[in-house]
Structures are given as structure tokens and as C-alpha cells.
Amino acid sequence: MNCNELREYYELFAIGVAEEPERSEIRAHLNRKCEVCMAGVKKALEMAAMVGSAADAAQPSSKLRQRILASAGVETRGFRWTPVWAMATALSLAGAVYFGIQARRDAGETQRIRAEMGLQNDEMRAQGAEITRLTEAFAILNGPDTKEAAFGGARPRPPRGKVFLNPTQGVLLIASNLPPAPLGKLYEMWVIPRGGRPVAAGMFQSQPDGSAMHVRRGAVDVESTNAVAVTVENQAGADQPTSEPLIVAAVPSGASPR
Amino acid sequence: MLLPILLAIQAIRGDRDLIERLQRRDPQALAELYDRFGRLVYSLILRVVRDTAIAEDLVQETFLRVWNRSQGLDAERGSVGPWLLAVARNRAIDYLRSAAGRERNAVEFEETDHPALFCDMEPDILRSDKTRRVRAAMEKLAPNYREVMHLAYFEGLSQSEMAKRMGQPLGTVKTWVRTALKSLRDELGVAVTS
Numbered sequence: 084m085n086c087n088e089l090r091e092y093y094e095l096f097a098i099g100v101a102e103e104p105e106r107s108e109i110r111a112h113l114n115r116k117c118e119v120c121m122a123g124v125k126k127a128l129e130m131a132a133m134v135g136s137a138a139d140a141a142q143p144s145s146k147l148r149q150r151i152l153a154s155a156g157v158e159t160r161g162f163r164w165t166p167v168w169a170m171a172t173a174l175s176l177a178g179a180v181y182f183g184i185q186a187r188r189d190a191g192e193t194q195r196i197r198a199e200m201g202l203q204n205d206e207m208r209a210q211g212a213e214i215t216r217l218t219e220a221f222a223i224l225n226g227p228d229t230k231e232a233a234f235g236g237a238r239p240r241p242p243r244g245k246v247f248l249n250p251t252q253g254v255l256l257i258a259s260n261l262p263p264a265p266l267g268k269l270y271e272m273w274v275i276p277r278g279g280r281p282v283a284a285g286m287f288q289s290q291p292d293g294s295a296m297h298v299r300r301g302a303v304d305v306e307s308t309n310a311v312a313v314t315v316e317n318q319a320g321a322d323q324p325t326s327e328p329l330i331v332a333a334v335p336s337g338a339s340p341r
Numbered sequence: 342m343l344l345p346i347l348l349a350i351q352a353i354r355g356d357r358d359l360i361e362r363l364q365r366r367d368p369q370a371l372a373e374l375y376d377r378f379g380r381l382v383y384s385l386i387l388r389v390v391r392d393t394a395i396a397e398d399l400v401q402e403t404f405l406r407v408w409n410r411s412q413g414l415d416a417e418r419g420s421v422g423p424w425l426l427a428v429a430r431n432r433a434i435d436y437l438r439s440a441a442g443r444e445r446n447a448v449e450f451e452e453t454d455h456p457a458l459f460c461d462m463e464p465d466i467l468r469s470d471k472t473r474r475v476r477a478a479m480e481k482l483a484p485n486y487r488e489v490m491h492l493a494y495f496e497g498l499s500q501s502e503m504a505k506r507m508g509q510p511l512g513t514v515k516t517w518v519r520t521a522l523k524s525l526r527d528e529l530g531v532a533v534t535s
Contacts, residue, residue, distance in 0.1 A: 094522045099434070100493045100500050113458070121458070129462045130526060132423035134494055135430055136381055137475035138388035147383070147397050148375050151404045155371055253394070282439040285398060286405070301395040319409040320402060322435060 084108045086119040093120070097127035098134075154286075219298045223247050223255040230305050234332035235260075242293070246311040246332045253300040254284060254311060258330065261289040264315050271316040272297055273324055277309040277336075284311075286320055308334045360419050363411040371408050378422055379404075382429045389433035389495050399436060403429045413456040424459035434497030478528035486521035489514060 089109055095101040096109045112120035223229055226249040235243025241260030248254050256272055264270050269288055273281035289295035313330035314321075359377075362370035382403055387396040407425055414421060479487060488507065492498040498506060504514040 091519075094526070095518065098493050098522075099497060100503075100518060102500065125458055125460070125462065128427065128458060129423060130529065131430075131494070132426045132462075133471060133475045133529065134479070134490070134525070135385045135426040136472045137479060138384045138495075140380065141384045141387045143379060143383040143397055143400060144393075147400060148372070148379060150397075151375055151379075151401050152368070152372055154401060155368075155405060155408050280439060282436070283402075285402070300398060301392055317409075319406050 086112065086117060086123075089120060090123055093123040093127040094130065097124060097131045216296075216298055219253065219300050220255050220296065222252045223249045223298070226252055228305075230334065232311065232332040232334045234258075234330050242313075242330055244295075244330075246334075248303055248305045248308060248311070248334060250305045251302055253298060254303055255299075256295070256297045256311065256313070256330075256332075258289070258293075258295045258313075260293045261295050261313075261329070262293055263289050263291060267318055268315050269318050269320075270295070270297075270313050270329075271320060271324070272299060273312045273314065273328075274299070274303060274308055275310045275312060276304070276307050279307075281312065281324055283320065283322065286316070286318075305334070306336070309336075310334055356419065356421050357416055360411065360414050360416045360421055363408065363421075364414070364416060371404065374407070374421070374425070375404060378425050381422075382425060385426060385429050386433045389430065389497075390436060395436065396433075399432045400429070403432050406432070410456065415457070415460045418460035419456065420459045420462035423462050424456050427459065430494075438497055474529060475525075478525050481528065482521055482524055485517055486524060489517045490521045490525070493518060 084105070089105060089112065092101050092105040092109060096106060101109065109120060109124065113124060224247055229247050229249040229252075231245050231247045233243075233245050235241045235258075242258045243260060244256065244258035246254060246256045254272070254274060261270070269286040271286045272284040274284045275281045284299040285297060287295060287297040311330075311332045311334065312324070312328040314324040314326045314328050316325060359370055359373060363374065379400065383396060383400050386399045386403070387393065390396050390399065403425065406428055407421075414424065479490065482490065485507075489503055492503045492506065493500075500514050500518060501511060503509075503518075504511040507514065509517075
């Protein structure tokens with residue numbers, strides 16, 4: 084098809100509803116840097132951006148900015164500790180919570196964990212984004228309808244740990260013996276529905292000591308979830324896994340919550 | 342008369358400076374990018390996914406993606422705002438389609454992630470007065486046209502999926518989509534196919 088025939092499809096292409104063969108034709112023209120089609124699609128994308136900007140104004144939480152900057156490795160003003168120290172403390176607390184939950188049937192242990200958590204409380208107040216993350220982790224861990232799944236237990240070489248899934252709070256992953264992803268790479272968590280494609284559930288990095296905690300907030304259909312997996316991906320993230328999973332936690336079907 | 346021109350020049354300079362700093366991995370550039378567009382990105386994503394927690398996660402993914410891919414932008418001519426919004430919409434639609442077990446329209450998603458297409462755009466298209474005009478133009482659309490625009494843009498449905506959802510013949514829906522787009526284009530004075 085020539086550019087003249089494709090003109091009327093630029094806008095459909097820009098908003099994602101062009102059909103075949105026009106979609107592939109426009110793509111081919113763009114791939115060969117066709118000036119006419121490049122200009123037309125740019126104009127169409129401009130209008131698409133304008134439509135997007137017309138969504139009703141909403142205000143994100145005040146913590147989101149700090150969370151984004153922290154996840155990009157940018158230290159924010161007013162943050163007293165280095166991100167490494169903050170993360171180490173967060174993971175230390177998460178570890179305490181995790182192992183505390185495991186041992187909470189033991190009354191003495193529970194008391195000890197409570198005491199530890201109490202000591203950590205003051206420090207948590209100073210940690211901005213990290214406290215949010217920990218609150219989310221608490222909410223998932225303590226949810227009465229949280230379901231858990233272990234991974235790596237039978238393997239001679241970890242990573243090993245657990246995932247916790249709560250239908251309203253989200254998914255929490257706690258791992259150990261997970262070496263930091265190589266330069267330019269990060270770990271990406273995936274929630275895999277039964278009979279469906281993996282759904283990206285956020286990226287994270289592990290600590291030098293191999294510990295990691297990652298929270299994916301928001302509702303999750305626990306009953307239809309088959310597994311939670313982790314792969315190594317480029318920093319920008321992937322829409323679908325591009326490598327073999329390092330972690331696969333099979334979620335038991337129909338099992339009652341913890 | 343001079344004010345819009347001055348604002349446009351300022352916007353171009355602002356974009357150029359911001360893109361250069363993003364490409365140099367200047368941490369403050371990411372903060373500035375968020376300060377300029379964070380609310381807009383969040384509003385768009387929230388409109389699509391309708392869940393504040395998921396919206397914030399996707400806003401984070403959007404900014405990290407742009408932070409990590411800014412090298413592809415043309416610092417002289419790049420339009421960072423429209424690109425950011427396209428990435429945001431892609432992330433949100435992608436989430437919606439994955440969560441619903443629907444196939445992704447991978448071709449468009451890859452194209453709109455591609456920063457090279459986002460250059461030489463009008464420098465002030467995301468200004469608030471323009472945004473108001475777009476809202477007014479959307480409001481003026483007949484209900485069926487408005488609905489197809491909503492289903493296409495904010496729910497990421499294909500024309501076939503729209504026809505099924507609306508219980509209308511595919512040909513009718515295609516006509517509605519085209520008419521809706523033309524009405525918007527006329528109303529906003531965007532010469533897309535010229």
C-alpha cells in the first residue's frame with residue numbers, strides 16, 4: 084500500500100485499533116523511515132497524547148515521588164540515611180517479621196518478635212518510602228486470607244523463601260540466597276494465572292547478602308493464580324519473561340489460607 | 342499574542358534541557374520529570390486501571406522505563422511529555438489486557454514505546470488550556486462516538502472487541518471510530534492526514 088492509501092489509518096494505528104493489513108503496512112513504512120508516514124503517525128500520536136491528557140485529574144499519594152526516585156537509585160532530599168542502610172534495615176525488619184510469622188505458634192518466640200518489632204518502630208518512622216513498603220508487607224503477612232507458597236526448599240542451591248498472596252493487599256516475596264542481578268539487569272516478579280500469560284508484578288534488586296523483599300500492591304485473584312515466578316530482565320523491564328525463572332513458587336489450588 | 346509564542350519557546354527549551362539531563366542520568370532530571378508530568382501520568386493510568394494502588398505501581402514502572410530508555414529520545418527535537426503519556430497508556434492497557442487474559446496489540450505497543458516517533462510535536466499540547474479543549478471536544482461527541490473512543494483509548498479494545506461489547510456490527514463500530522476521530526480532529530484543529 085502507498086502512503087496515500089495509509090493516511091486514513093494513522094490515527095487508528097496511533098490509538099492501537101488499526102487492523103491488518105494496514106497495521107503491518109504502516110509499521111513497514113515506519114521501519115523504512117518513510118517521511119510521509121512518520122509525519123502522519125507523529126501527528127496522530129500528538130492527538131492521542133492530547134486525549135490522554137484529558138483524563139480527569141487525580142492526585143497520587145505524596146509518597147509516590149519518593150518511591151520512584153528511590154527505585155531509580157536517586158537519594159531524595161531530607162532522607163537522613165543512605166538508601167543502602169535504609170534497605171538493609173528494611174530487610175532486617177522484614178526478615179524478623181517473616182521468621183516471626185513462621186514461629187508465631189511458639190508463644191515465647193512471638194513475644195521476642197514483638198519486642199524486636201517494638202524496638203524497630205522508632206527507626207521506621209524515619210524511613211519515608213521504606214515504611215510504606217513495610218506496611219504493605221505487614222498487611223499482606225497479617226491478612227487472615229493470605230495464602231503462602233514456598234520455593235527453593237528442596238534444592239541444594241537456593242534462592243529460597245516464600246511468597247504471600249492476599250486477595251486485596253497484593254503479593255509479597257521474601258527470598259534469601261538470591262545474588263544481586265548483574266549490572267544493567269534487575270529481577271522481575273510475575274504472577275502467573277492458571278491457563279494465562281504471566282502478568283508483570285514489578286522489579287526489584289536483591290541485597291549483597293542475597294536477601295530480597297518485594298511487594299506488589301493491589302488486588303490479586305489468588306484462587307486463579309497458578310504460580311509466582313522471578314526472572315532476570317533488563318532494567319527497563321519486560322512485558323513477558325525473557326529468561327528462565329530463577330524462582331517458581333507454585334500456589335496450591337483450593338488450599339485454605341494460613 | 343506574544344505570550345503563547347514565549348510559552349512555546351520556553352517549553353521547547355525546557356524539554357531540550359530536561360532530555361539532555363535525563364540522558365546524562367542527572368538524578369534531579371527524574372525528579373523534575375515527575376514534578377512536571379507525574380500527576381498527568383497518574384491521572385491517565387488511574388482512568389484506565391481504576392485502582393489507586395495498581396495505578397501507582399504502573400506510574401513507577403512508567404517513569405523507570407522512561408528513565409532507562411531516554412537515550413533514544415532526540416534531545417534537540419524530542420517531545421518527552423507525549424512520549425511519557427504513550428508509555429503510561431501502554432503500561433496501563435497492557436496491565437488491563439493481561440489481567441483480563443486478552444491478547445496484546447503488540448505492534449502498536451512497541452511503536453508507541455519507541456521514542457524516535459515522539460519529536461517535533463507541538464510544544465504545548467499538554468498545557469492545561471489545551472487539555473480543557475480536549476475535554477470539551479470529547480463531551481461534544483455523540484454518546485456512541487464517545488463510548489468507542491473510551492473503549493479504544495482507555496480500555497484498549499480492538500474494533501472487533503468493541504463490536505462484541507457494544508452488540509453492534511463490526512462495520513458500524515468502524516464507522517463510529519472513524520467519525521469520532523474525525524470529529525475530535527476537526528474540533529481540535531489537528532491536521533493529522535494533511
